[in-house]
Amino acid sequence: MINLEIPKKFKTLVGQANQVATEILRPNSRKYDRAEHTYPKELDMLAALIDGMNAGSDLGGAGASGVRRSSNGDTGNRNGSNMSTVLSVIEMCWGDVGLTLSMPRQGLGNSAIASVADDSQLERYAGKWAAMAITEPEAGSDSAAIRTTAELDGDSYVLNGEKIYVTAGERADLVVVWATLDRSQGRAAIKSFVVERSNPGLILDRLEHKLGIRASDTAAFRLENCRVPKQDLLGSPEIDTKKSFAGAMQTFDNTRPLVAGMAVGLARACLERTQDLLGGAGVDVDYDRPLHSQSAVAAELIELESDWEAAHLLTLQAAWMADNSKPNSLQASYAKAKAGRSCVDIALRCVALCGTVGYGEDELLEKWSRDAKILDIFEGTQQIQLLIIARQLLGKTSAELK
Amino acid sequence: MNAAERGMSLGLRALNRVAGLELLDRIGMRNRAEALLYSATKNGFRAAEGAGRTFNGPGPKLSAPARQARGERAAAFDLSPTDEQQMMREAIGDFAQAKLRPAALAANDACAAPIELLRQANELGVAMLGVPGELDGAFEERSAVTSVLVAEQLARGDMSLALAILAPAAVGTAIGLWGDADQQSTYLAPFAGDDPPAAALAMIEPRPLFDPLELETKATASGDGYVLSGAKSLVPRAADSELFVVAAELDGRGPALFIVEAEEKGIVFEAEPAMGLRAAGTGRLQFDGVKLGPGALLADAEPAAYRECVRLARLGWCALAVGTSQAALDYLIPYVNERIAFGEPISNRQAVAFDVANVAIELEGMRLATYRAASRADQGLDYSREVALARRLATTKAMQIGSDAVQLLGGHGYITEHPVERWYRDLRAAGLMEGALLV
Numbered sequence: 001m002i003n004l005e006i007p008k009k010f011k012t013l014v015g016q017a018n019q020v021a022t023e024i025l026r027p028n029s030r031k032y033d034r035a036e037h038t039y040p041k042e043l044d045m046l047a048a049l050i051d052g053m054n055a056g057s058d059l060g061g062a063g064a065s066g067v068r069r070s071s072n073g074d075t076g077n078r079n080g081s082n083m084s085t086v087l088s089v090i091e092m093c094w095g096d097v098g099l100t101l102s103m104p105r106q107g108l109g110n111s112a113i114a115s116v117a118d119d120s121q122l123e124r125y126a127g128k129w130a131a132m133a134i135t136e137p138e139a140g141s142d143s144a145a146i147r148t149t150a151e152l153d154g155d156s157y158v159l160n161g162e163k164i165y166v167t168a169g170e171r172a173d174l175v176v177v178w179a180t181l182d183r184s185q186g187r188a189a190i191k192s193f194v195v196e197r198s199n200p201g202l203i204l205d206r207l208e209h210k211l212g213i214r215a216s217d218t219a220a221f222r223l224e225n226c227r228v229p230k231q232d233l234l235g236s237p238e239i240d241t242k243k244s245f246a247g248a249m250q251t252f253d254n255t256r257p258l259v260a261g262m263a264v265g266l267a268r269a270c271l272e273r274t275q276d277l278l279g280g281a282g283v284d285v286d287y288d289r290p291l292h293s294q295s296a297v298a299a300e301l302i303e304l305e306s307d308w309e310a311a312h313l314l315t316l317q318a319a320w321m322a323d324n325s326k327p328n329s330l331q332a333s334y335a336k337a338k339a340g341r342s343c344v345d346i347a348l349r350c351v352a353l354c355g356t357v358g359y360g361e362d363e364l365l366e367k368w369s370r371d372a373k374i375l376d377i378f379e380g381t382q383q384i385q386l387l388i389i390a391r392q393l394l395g396k397t398s399a400e401l402k
Numbered sequence: 403m404n405a406a407e408r409g410m411s412l413g414l415r416a417l418n419r420v421a422g423l424e425l426l427d428r429i430g431m432r433n434r435a436e437a438l439l440y441s442a443t444k445n446g447f448r449a450a451e452g453a454g455r456t457f458n459g460p461g462p463k464l465s466a467p468a469r470q471a472r473g474e475r476a477a478a479f480d481l482s483p484t485d486e487q488q489m490m491r492e493a494i495g496d497f498a499q500a501k502l503r504p505a506a507l508a509a510n511d512a513c514a515a516p517i518e519l520l521r522q523a524n525e526l527g528v529a530m531l532g533v534p535g536e537l538d539g540a541f542e543e544r545s546a547v548t549s550v551l552v553a554e555q556l557a558r559g560d561m562s563l564a565l566a567i568l569a570p571a572a573v574g575t576a577i578g579l580w581g582d583a584d585q586q587s588t589y590l591a592p593f594a595g596d597d598p599p600a601a602a603l604a605m606i607e608p609r610p611l612f613d614p615l616e617l618e619t620k621a622t623a624s625g626d627g628y629v630l631s632g633a634k635s636l637v638p639r640a641a642d643s644e645l646f647v648v649a650a651e652l653d654g655r656g657p658a659l660f661i662v663e664a665e666e667k668g669i670v671f672e673a674e675p676a677m678g679l680r681a682a683g684t685g686r687l688q689f690d691g692v693k694l695g696p697g698a699l700l701a702d703a704e705p706a707a708y709r710e711c712v713r714l715a716r717l718g719w720c721a722l723a724v725g726t727s728q729a730a731l732d733y734l735i736p737y738v739n740e741r742i743a744f745g746e747p748i749s750n751r752q753a754v755a756f757d758v759a760n761v762a763i764e765l766e767g768m769r770l771a772t773y774r775a776a777s778r779a780d781q782g783l784d785y786s787r788e789v790a791l792a793r794r795l796a797t798t799k800a801m802q803i804g805s806d807a808v809q810l811l812g813g814h815g816y817i818t819e820h821p822v823e824r825w826y827r828d829l830r831a832a833g834l835m836e837g838a839l840l841v
Contacts (some may be wrong), residue, residue, distance in 0.1 A: 002481060002547050003781070005774075005777075287787045292613075293611065306790075307795075309788070309792075309795075314763075317766075334767075338764075386752075394735060400750050
């Protein structure tokens, strides 16, 4: 039966996440926006709380590892951990995106591990905070072009190269590093390796200064003869030109709805605050009246809200498909593309609607506008999402549609 | 037979019908509606003499109004339709592709839907979607979602033929939802019969800045009945409708709905052809002091009922926008893949491919927003916000999809040999129309 409301069984979880966002994230938003690179110590306690929420729940949890796909043979409709995770990310990012990204043990690396690790690896990395290192100075969206190499030497791989834009790279326990076993074999040779942050071959170069999400550290690393035990390679060590890269990319099918959820949460924060401020200024929205019978501001609010609604539902759809073992690569990109661009548009226009109040630092609207932009960039830019979607719809290879 | 079994037998009837379809009926004979419309175009206003049906029963006697059961609250997020809905969707979808699409261009030119096509659609049970079981309706449960799925599939074939087919269902649903026992006994049974009446829900009025909550069509109490005056615009199947539900301002009580038989004195119509929706035979109705009996008023002018009517109509237009936008996407993909320019398919260029991707993204968002609003309506949740948002998407995104479809076909998009110019015209209607449909 078609129903697009938040599942009843996740109402408590959503309520808890919203409380955390209201009581802990929001009050610290401005503080860590100003104090870039300062560790938000308030989050340690919070992370323990979230671990507790996950452990105490048979609903699949709220954390980044909730993206692991499992099949229990049940063919009925499922609302599982992909859904609960995305719902909790929406609430947390309604609170603060940067702080959510800094949540211990909730890194995108954790999602990657949850997506592709085998059972013994899962056990070994349990309780660890994992960051994700893909981008290089010369390879951003074109992840097949990465130059970091991994060479098998006895029982370990030796990694050499450079990684940038590693979210939570300074603070995490583990860094999932993408490297190639053989540059001549292209994308099939790209593998991901779980590297201990304490590994002496993993050298922190610097932390970036950013437009937004300043509460989240963004690290640059050098890998110099970085030795990684063989068993810390995620997935198969074989170079299979048919499957390997697709395997690595599969992580993204699971994490894109999460990033879309971040955008949905942030955009809702902007809309709600703007509705409040404008409500106080006498703007009245009547959903039954035609837009032309209302003020231009009310009409604009409805327009922004309609894009938000589409982004929100596309995000839930992608998560629901993952929970029900339906291939969702296309829908995950729909969600990421729509949510990414809508959240930037909504945030910037909300600032304009509120004038200098929106633009000034007394309100969080200006900060949310700065935070928003990254959500249309990382985990696949807008343009990359359009490429993925277009290739799938049109049946194109990456050679045909560049 | 219970609802599921009835639905099943209907669905099987539909599948059987579709399986036996011959490819393309030549439209040899103009139906009566066309003849009326044509003479109306020539002669200007003329009396709307309806199609001669008298609604004096004998319907089944009801001691209380019959209502379809309301759906229950759903616990889980779910995008899968029920088996019954899926069957309906497939049957209607096949019908739309096999019959509506091939007939669309000629119907557009004729400003009328072929009568045989309307008859076939009735066999699929479309007119009785909102008719309660006591009155021989097929669907025990009230479901805006089912109606949305049906409308979407029909519009994937052709939007204006979909409107022609669904116009009577709007009247049936209105009386099913808000009619009292007498109104239902008098009017409703034929909608579940073999020959449901042509009928239309007339709400929108011919002026800029129309607001359905501020009507210029007036109903005044007179004796124990009412007198109706005013004009209604773009009424589907205006010429051949036998029955109307008309929105009018009632003596300071606010906007309300009235059942008006086409044979009443003082109703005149003229053809009102527009940019699109042409196959629906749109017309303008004028009411000059039309006398209505005491039983004409629906829902005792309850404001909540009228607002619900406005919302469910908008949702119907959203569903049509979704279906026609899907048709556009389906048509675009092979076209841009096959069209060669500069030595390769134009879809190898990002400028083209990204437009296709954006059509798909916005279409999917619009579809989910429409489903959500319909599902909330079925569950008895407030859905005014969700309808407004879905409508806003249908207004801007569907129009953009129509425009992009023509643009991507270039000159081919501009000529009637390809259907996209028609979709361009039809999709513009989705965000501006009020009334005419009910889901």
